[in-house]
Amino acid sequence: MFVKTGRAIERVCVGAAAGDSGGMVPAARALLAAVTRVLLLADMVVVRQLLLAKDKVARTLDRLESVSNFAEFVRAFTEFGGGMVELARLTAERRADLRDERRRAQVAAARNVLERSTLMLLTSSKV
Template identity: 65%
Template sequence: KMAGVGNTNFDCLEIKTRSIEQTLLPLIKQISSLVEQHGSAGSLRPSAVARVGQAVNLAVERFVTVGETIADDYPEVRQGMYEACKEARQAGGAIEHICEETDEEVLPDRTTLIRASRCLLGAITRVLLLADIVVVKQLLLAKDKVSHSLDRLESVNNFTEFVKAFSQFGAEMVELAHLTGDRQNDLKDERRRAQMAAARQVLERSTMMLLTSSKTCLRHPECSSARENRDTVFCQMRRA
C-alpha cells in the first residue's frame, strides 16, 4: 500500500509497475518525515529542515528535467508532461521556501507544508504515469512492427524474399523480446506477469517453428499439410 503525506492514499492511482512505485516511495518517505518532524517534539533544527527542503527541491529539479526531455521527444504526452513538470517544480520550490522560513520561534503552518507536499507527489506521479504511457506505446509499436513482418512473411513466394523478410522479422522480434521482458519484470500484478511470460514463450518457441514450416512450404508449395502447419504457426504467433 502506498500511503501519502497527510494520509493521502495513492492506491487510487492504480500504480501497476515497480519502477514507478520505487521512484515514489523514497520521496513519500522523505516528505512524510519532514511533515512529521515539523513542529513535533525532538524535531529537526531549522538549519537541518532548510537543508532537507533544498534537497527535495534539487531532486525535483533533476526529476522534471528528465520529464521535460521525454516531453520534447514524444508529442503525444508533451502538453500533459509539461504541465505536470511545471506543477512539480512549483511545489518543490514552495517546500524549499517553507523550510527556509522555519526558525526556533516561528513555525510555518503545517497545513501549508502538507498541501505543497501533496501537490508535489501528485505532479510527480503524473509525470511517472505519462512516462509509463511512452513505454507502453513503444512496446505496442514494436508489436505492430512484428505483426507487419508476419504479414510480409506469409505472402512471400520464393526463398530470396523469405530470407530478407525473415531477417527483418528476427531483428524486430529481438526488440519486442527486450521490451516485453523489461515490462514483465516491472509489472506488480503476478497474473499479468504470468500472461506476459506465457505470450513471450509462445513467440520464442514459434519463431523456430515458423522458420522450419515456411521453408517446407516454399519447397513443397503443392503440399496442403505443409501449408496448414505453417498457417497454424502464424495463427499462434498472432494470438500471442
C-alpha cells in the same frame, strides 16, 4: 508541468524551514500530483513502444505470408527476426517492472508462446 513541480518543491522546503505546516500539505499534494503525472507519462511511452514493436512484427509477418521466392523470404524473415528481438527485449523490460506475480507469469507465458511460434514458423517455412 516541471515548473509546477519545482514550485511545489520550493513551497515544501520553505514551509519546512519556516515551520509553516499549513502550506506544506497543499504543496505536498501538488508535488505528488506532478510526480504521478510524470510516472503516467513514462508508462504511456513504454506502452506505445510495445504497440509499435508489435505492429512492426505483424506487418513483417504479413509480408512473410506473401513472399514469392526464397531470397524475398530470407529478407522478410530477417526483418521479422529483428522485430521479434526488439519485442522480446521490450516485454522482458516490462515484465521486470511488474510487481504482481500473476501478471509477471502471464507476460512470461505470452513470451514463451511467441518464442515457440517463431521457431515453428521458421521450421515450417524451410520445409
